Amino acid sequence: MNNVAPQITVVVPTYNERENLPKLVDRLAALKIPNLAVLVVDDNSPDGTGEVADKLGIDGPIPVGVLHRTAKDGLGRAYVAGMTRALAENADIVIQMDADLSHPSEVIPAMIEILTTTDAAVVLGSRYVEGGAVAGDWPWHRKALSAWANFYVNAILRLHVKDATAGFKAWHAKTLRAIDVESVQSNGYAFQVEMNYRVVQRGMKIAETPIRFEERTDGVSKMSLAVQLESALVPWKLKFGKKSL
Numbered sequence: 001m002n003n004v005a006p007q008i009t010v011v012v013p014t015y016n017e018r019e020n021l022p023k024l025v026d027r028l029a030a031l032k033i034p035n036l037a038v039l040v041v042d043d044n045s046p047d048g049t050g051e052v053a054d055k056l057g058i059d060g061p062i063p064v065g066v067l068h069r070t071a072k073d074g075l076g077r078a079y080v081a082g083m084t085r086a087l088a089e090n091a092d093i094v095i096q097m098d099a100d101l102s103h104p105s106e107v108i109p110a111m112i113e114i115l116t117t118t119d120a121a122v123v124l125g126s127r128y129v130e131g132g133a134v135a136g137d138w139p140w141h142r143k144a145l146s147a148w149a150n151f152y153v154n155a156i157l158r159l160h161v162k163d164a165t166a167g168f169k170a171w172h173a174k175t176l177r178a179i180d181v182e183s184v185q186s187n188g189y190a191f192q193v194e195m196n197y198r199v200v201q202r203g204m205k206i207a208e209t210p211i212r213f214e215e216r217t218d219g220v221s222k223m224s225l226a227v228q229l230e231s232a233l234v235p236w237k238l239k240f241g242k243k244s245l
């Protein structure tokens with residue numbers, strides 16, 4: 001039997017997250033998961049996040065690699081670049097999570113447990129399964145938008161997941177290869193949806209485990225109107241576009 005712990009790469013896209021990134025790396029280190037490394041994908045953040053990441057690569061508590069890109073090119077493109085690098089470096093499991101501390105790192109062991117002991121191809125950290133929550137007071141319109149987005153995406157694409165736009169996930173490397181992550185085009189929220197759709201299209205399973213989503217306290221969200229528009233259009237494009245992605 002092979003008892004070697006899997007190589008786990010946590011891919012973290014960053015744009016202006018200099019305050020948050022060191023705290024995130026500390027939280028990940030505190031989990032004491034063997035063979036866990038971080039790969040930061042920074043888009044030349046004006047606030048110097050890239051240099052903060054380089055420094056963590058030298059004296060951080062766990063291995064931190066940095067992929068520097070020249071300009072802001074969106075969250076989806078950053079994830080595709082980071083996941084492709086993680087696969088090239090032979091990761092067995094790839095975790096995707098935001099740098100802004102909104103995703104609870106303490107749930108990672110549970111995500112890995114589900115991934116390695118069930119037939120799930122990917123595990124979502126879900127706000128909307130039993131036990132999940134959004135911390136703090138989201139204004140009613142934000143709650144309504146999030147609920148509407150889930151309904152809309154599920155109605156069109158039949159993903160059968162409660163949190164279709166979740167950004168915190170644990171992937172088997174083999175799943176990322178099977179869905180050909182390198183060819184994913186969507187950015188923003190739509191990136192999450194396209195990734196889920198590709199899994200479902202191939203008849204693979206998506207599992208959800210509850211998380212408490214925290215509102216960021218430092219920095220700002222980068223979601224724009226263009227990103228929201230893309231999210232509205234992409235489900236239709238996926239459904240009626242090329243039959244097999």
Ligand SMILES: Nc1nc2c(ncn2[C@@H]2O[C@H](COP(=O)(O)OP(=O)(O)O[C@H]3O[C@H](CO)[C@@H](O)[C@H](O)[C@@H]3O)[C@@H](O)[C@H]2O)c(=O)[nH]1
Binds near residue numbers: 014015016017167220
């Ligand atoms: N490299 C890079 N990173 C980016 C970019 N845009 C955003 N990021 C990074 O991506 C993470 C999430 O960005 P936010 O802008 O804070 O996202 P959000 O609005 O809070 O949306 C989150 O929740 C959505 C709903 O669950 C998710 O769909 C979404 O992917 C993300 O997790 C952060 O670490 C941020 O620095 C970019 O263009 N380039």
